[in-house]
Amino acid sequence: MSYLTVSTLEEALTSLSDSSGKARVVAGATDLFLQDLPHSLVDLSALPEITVVEEKDGLISIGAAVTHTAAASSSLILARARALAEGCSAVGSPQIRNIGTIGGNVINAAPAADAAVALISLGAEAVLIDVNRETRQEAVENLYWTYNRSLVDSSKEILLRLLVKPCLGGEGSAFTRFAVRRALALPMVNAAARVKLENGLVKKVRLVAAPVRPAPTRLIQTEELVINQPVDKDTLKRVEVSAAGEVEVRGSQLRCSARYRQHLVGVLIARVLKIAADRADPGKAGD
Numbered sequence: 334m335s336y337l338t339v340s341t342l343e344e345a346l347t348s349l350s351d352s353s354g355k356a357r358v359v360a361g362a363t364d365l366f367l368q369d370l371p372h373s374l375v376d377l378s379a380l381p382e383i384t385v386v387e388e389k390d391g392l393i394s395i396g397a398a399v400t401h402t403a404a405a406s407s408s409l410i411l412a413r414a415r416a417l418a419e420g421c422s423a424v425g426s427p428q429i430r431n432i433g434t435i436g437g438n439v440i441n442a443a444p445a446a447d448a449a450v451a452l453i454s455l456g457a458e459a460v461l462i463d464v465n466r467e468t469r470q471e472a473v474e475n476l477y478w479t480y481n482r483s484l485v486d487s488s489k490e491i492l493l494r495l496l497v498k499p500c501l502g503g504e505g506s507a508f509t510r511f512a513v514r515r516a517l518a519l520p521m522v523n524a525a526a527r528v529k530l531e532n533g534l535v536k537k538v539r540l541v542a543a544p545v546r547p548a549p550t551r552l553i554q555t556e557e558l559v560i561n562q563p564v565d566k567d568t569l570k571r572v573e574v575s576a577a578g579e580v581e582v583r584g585s586q587l588r589c590s591a592r593y594r595q596h597l598v599g600v601l602i603a604r605v606l607k608i609a610a611d612r613a614d615p616g617k618a619g620d
């Protein structure tokens with residue numbers, strides 16, 4: 334097996350194209366090293382252009398090889414995309430967060446990957462480049478194929494960055510999860526929300542729960558239910574019932590029954606909506 338740590342994007346793309354599908358990109362390797370390893374690995378974790386978080390053209394640009402630790406402590410993400418900081422803080426343990434990356438979390442395509450759930454609630458878009466040097470931009474939720482399988486073939490394509498519209502005045506976001514332990518446990522359910530309020534009423538909202546389907550799942554019916562409503566006790570009660578009723582979930586012998594998971598979806602979606610709405614208070618500058 335060969336292992337190449339690249340220092341430029343061009344070197345990474347050339348080495349993928351020279352390997353004709355036998356090499357695959359790797360970042361922190363926390364997921365990949367648990368799977369069947371390919372013939373060659375191209376390590377992206379030292380590429381300067383994909384290890385930075387910055388504000389560019391009015392968007393937050395998060396390099397695919399930014400670690401969970403770096404994202405969770407980024408002042409920009411904490412101030413303007415809080416759900417992502419919270420999702421990244423929930424991943425694994427400090428050791429895993431120090432090397433595991435946001436890009437790996439998305440491309441590994443686990444149904445309840447914490448950073449991916451937060452990114453989808455924020456409406457993040459992924460920027461990718463392939464071995465023919467063609468770039469494309471896709472909503473993160475469109476990158477999923479099936480359970481633990483991405484539509485991105487990492488022997489031919491590199492995720493460069495994730496773009497998020499910052500939460501400004503009147504907007505807030507939040508992430509939460511429920512698991513048997515606070516560290517090193519996959520969640521029974523995780524949930525994230527982004528909300529925009531005007532005059533105390535919901536004008537835009539994204540509610541995401543997982544694991545529900547192969548990809549973190551938007552709860553569209555529940556989103557529609559809260560449009561033009563205040564986020565008060567009555568609305569939250571209706572959200573809890575609607576969110577639990579909207580999903581069909583599977584049970585897991587290791588974590589919880591389907592019934593308990595369905596109940597949790599309702600509780601956690603109502604909880605993140607409330608937190609996101611509190612953060613969206615127009616008196617504050619975003620979340």
Ligand SMILES: Cc1cc2nc3c(=O)[nH]c(=O)nc-3n(C[C@H](O)[C@H](O)[C@H](O)COP(=O)(O)OP(=O)(O)OC[C@H]3O[C@@H](n4cnc5c(N)ncnc54)[C@H](O)[C@@H]3O)c2cc1C
Nearest residue numbers: 360361362363364365425433434437438440446447487492
């Ligand atoms: C003990 C343990 C606990 C964990 N706990 C959690 C948890 O609580 N929550 C959670 O969400 N995850 C958890 N994980 C999973 C994992 O740590 C995360 O998904 C992590 O973000 C993966 O990132 P990575 O850089 O290590 O990916 P890698 O393992 O390097 O790569 C994963 C996949 O993505 C591809 N890839 C990586 N970067 C790119 C790129 N830029 N472009 C194209 N393809 C790319 C690789 O080819 C591979 O297919 C845990 C893992 C372990 C081992």
